[in-house]
Amino acid sequence: MGGNKIKEFLDLRKALLSDRDAAELQHRKGKLTARERLKYLLDQDSFVELDACAELQSTGLEEKKKPGDGVVVGHGKISKRPVYVYAQDFSFMGGSMGEFHNKKISHVMELALKTGCPCIGLLDSGGARIQEGVAALDSGGKIFQLNTLSSGIVPQISAIMGPCAGIAVYSPALTDFILMVKKTSYMFITGPDVIKTVTGESIDFEGLGGASAHSEKSGVAHFVADNEKECLDIIKVLLSYLPQNNLENPPYYAADSLRETKKIESIVPEDPRKTYDIKEVITEVFDRKSFFEVHSNYAQNVVIGFARLNGHSVGIVATQPKVLAGCLDINSSGKISRFVRFCDCFNIPLINLVDVTGYLPGTVQEHNGIIKHGAKVLFAYSEATVPKISLVLRKAYGGAYIALVSKDMGFDKVLAWPIAEIAVMGAEQAVSIINKDEISKSPKSKAGLAERYAEKYLNPYVAAKLGKVDMIIEPRETRNALIKCLDMLLPKREKRPAKKHANMPL
Amino acid sequence: MEEIVVKVDGKEYKVFVEETEEGKVFVHCGSDVYEVETKKDVEHSAIERLHRKSTAETGNEITAPLPGVIYDVKVREGDKLKQGQPLFTLMAMKMENEVTAPRDCTVKELKVKKNDNVNRDDVLAIIE
Numbered sequence: 001m002g003g004n005k006i007k008e009f010l011d012l013r014k015a016l017l018s019d020r021d022a023a024e025l026q027h028r029k030g031k032l033t034a035r036e037r038l039k040y041l042l043d044q045d046s047f048v049e050l051d052a053c054a055e056l057q058s059t060g061l062e063e064k065k066k067p068g069d070g071v072v073v074g075h076g077k078i079s080k081r082p083v084y085v086y087a088q089d090f091s092f093m094g095g096s097m098g099e100f101h102n103k104k105i106s107h108v109m110e111l112a113l114k115t116g117c118p119c120i121g122l123l124d125s126g127g128a129r130i131q132e133g134v135a136a137l138d139s140g141g142k143i144f145q146l147n148t149l150s151s152g153i154v155p156q157i158s159a160i161m162g163p164c165a166g167i168a169v170y171s172p173a174l175t176d177f178i179l180m181v182k183k184t185s186y187m188f189i190t191g192p193d194v195i196k197t198v199t200g201e202s203i204d205f206e207g208l209g210g211a212s213a214h215s216e217k218s219g220v221a222h223f224v225a226d227n228e229k230e231c232l233d234i235i236k237v238l239l240s241y242l243p244q245n246n247l248e249n250p251p252y253y254a255a256d257s258l259r260e261t262k263k264i265e266s267i268v269p270e271d272p273r274k275t276y277d278i279k280e281v282i283t284e285v286f287d288r289k290s291f292f293e294v295h296s297n298y299a300q301n302v303v304i305g306f307a308r309l310n311g312h313s314v315g316i317v318a319t320q321p322k323v324l325a326g327c328l329d330i331n332s333s334g335k336i337s338r339f340v341r342f343c344d345c346f347n348i349p350l351i352n353l354v355d356v357t358g359y360l361p362g363t364v365q366e367h368n369g370i371i372k373h374g375a376k377v378l379f380a381y382s383e384a385t386v387p388k389i390s391l392v393l394r395k396a397y398g399g400a401y402i403a404l405v406s407k408d409m410g411f412d413k414v415l416a417w418p419i420a421e422i423a424v425m426g427a428e429q430a431v432s433i434i435n436k437d438e439i440s441k442s443p444k445s446k447a448g449l450a451e452r453y454a455e456k457y458l459n460p461y462v463a464a465k466l467g468k469v470d471m472i473i474e475p476r477e478t479r480n481a482l483i484k485c486l487d488m489l490l491p492k493r494e495k496r497p498a499k500k501h502a503n504m505p506l
Numbered sequence: 507m508e509e510i511v512v513k514v515d516g517k518e519y520k521v522f523v524e525e526t527e528e529g530k531v532f533v534h535c536g537s538d539v540y541e542v543e544t545k546k547d548v549e550h551s552a553i554e555r556l557h558r559k560s561t562a563e564t565g566n567e568i569t570a571p572l573p574g575v576i577y578d579v580k581v582r583e584g585d586k587l588k589q590g591q592p593l594f595t596l597m598a599m600k601m602e603n604e605v606t607a608p609r610d611c612t613v614k615e616l617k618v619k620k621n622d623n624v625n626r627d628d629v630l631a632i633i634e
Contacts, residue, residue: 273597275601275602324599325598325601362625395600
């Protein structure tokens with residue numbers, strides 16, 4: 001057999017896989033190379049590289065040509081489950097997205113879609129490769145198209161591990177989750193220089209599009225890691241809660257025990273005006289160490305995340321009395337609805353923990369569209385066909401009640417503690433409307449009226465009598481009751497009328 | 507071109523300001539022409555607001571997280587506080603929300619008293 005040809009090939013392969021030059025550049029910045037990242041992310045020896053020989057075809061850049069075109073793509077396994085991956089190589093022309101670079105990314109995305117595997121992108125790129133002109137731009141459009149087609153079919157995860165600027169930001173934005181690394185990753189549409197020229201504002205990369213800007217202010221990033229390895233670890237943890245695709249169920253882990261959740265009694269004050277940390281309740285109720293918070297720094301008045309309940313993946317949406325009284329506002333509405341829709345796509349049951357009086361009042365909220373943003377929450381829950389369980393801890397009033405608890409809107413099981421107050425509004429507000437004339441005649445009567453209203457309506461029994469609450473449980477029974485409800489709801493099937501797609505309020 | 511009258515040492519000068527399409531600004535003064543650098547006045551742009559907020563968190567102003575009523579003032583001017591120690595209880599959304607010290611600090615000035623109505627982002631106290 002042609003020994004020479006095989007030797008030639010082996011030499012070529014050795015050259016292709018070497019990233020010595022890249023290593024020097026990346027390590028100096030405290031970053032790993034594309035190949036090092038993939039090695040850390042994937043199970044040992046599981047990576048299979050594709051399109052390693054692809055290189056740029058456009059004229060004018062011949063001297064820079066290098067096999068691979070600045071991105072490493074292929075497939076491998078994470079915890080023995082197959083995934084498709086691509087990792088941009090910043091050391092080659094700044095990881096810029098040329099035509100073949102983009103085609104390689106599209107290639108693995110197509111394969112991920114066809115085979116029902118998660119697709120993970122490790123991004124480190126300065127943006128479109130300007131020299132390649134429209135060819136580079138247009139092939140970027142193909143990536144957006146595939147992101148959109150894959151959405152709701154396979155989980156898509158984007159880790160920003162360097163710059164991600166201009167049009168390059170929109171592929172991550174179309175995926176399900178974005179991770180960023182502190183101090184080394186940036187995302188923005190227009191950079192500090194352009195902003196300076198156009199608006200006169202001075203801002204640095206970190207302030208404009210760093211990890212903290214996007215995890216706390218814009219909400220673009222769902223997770224922030226201190227370093228690259230932590231970032232890759234988060235991807236592995238995240239995948240452990242998710243199925244491979246929309247036709248599978250999430251992985252089941254060994255069941256944790258049934259147990260009384262007594263500690264809750266000391267966490268949640270009986271006085272509905274006192275605050276507490278809902279995360280302590282979550283930790284107590286769900287499987288030990290299973291709570292994995294999403295968007296932990298953004299819109300902290302609502303806590304969302306994955307956890308396991310008796311071994312089953314669930315999505316938690318909980319109001320956080322400790323921050324802004326757990327109120328619903330524009331940011332938390334976006335946070336909730338996107339999470340609910342993700343869980344629904346991938347067959348992850350939803351569990352709500354509710355203790356909230358309503359929406360944040362104010363002109364800022366109204367003028368920025370709380371009406372349309374709040375509608376997203378209603379839309380997302382109404383649309384979701386996964387099992388939906390809601391537990392009212394203390395307060396569920398008015399609009400917040402409908403959004404997070406209402407049986408008629410489609411919650412399958414509603415539970416409440418005996419201290420729960422399910423009503424249209426609080427006592428003082430209610431009597432000042434209902435008993436307006438009486439109070440205007442003798443203002444002193446208000447306190448007594450409010451007290452009587454509270455006694456009559458601020459409890460879970462009025463709703464229970466109407467069949468709007470299925471079970472009233474002691475706080476210590478919370479975990480066991482939720483497990484029993486979930487067990488019975490897991491096989492739930494709910495059909496929706498066929499249509500092209502819905503028109504979600506945006 | 508815009509005509510402006512400037513007063514220097516009591517004497518009035520008539521100058522013409524010209525802004526080109528590229529954003530360059532020239533000042534015509536008599537027969538002389540000077541190119542000048544301008545500082546654009548950015549009116550409370552989004553990013554500036556964000557900046558103010560992020561400095562407020564680490565800065566010297568304690569602001570109201572929610573619109574509501576000051577239910578309790580727990581400190582006096584001159585008090586030394588540890589990080590996380592409550593300054594006020596703010597009754598809002600039917601809850602007693604604690605407004606806490608963002609870091610170890612001293613209360614320099616209290617801007618509100620019990621039963622005051624406050625809006626979101628109103629300054630409640632100055633710390634140092």
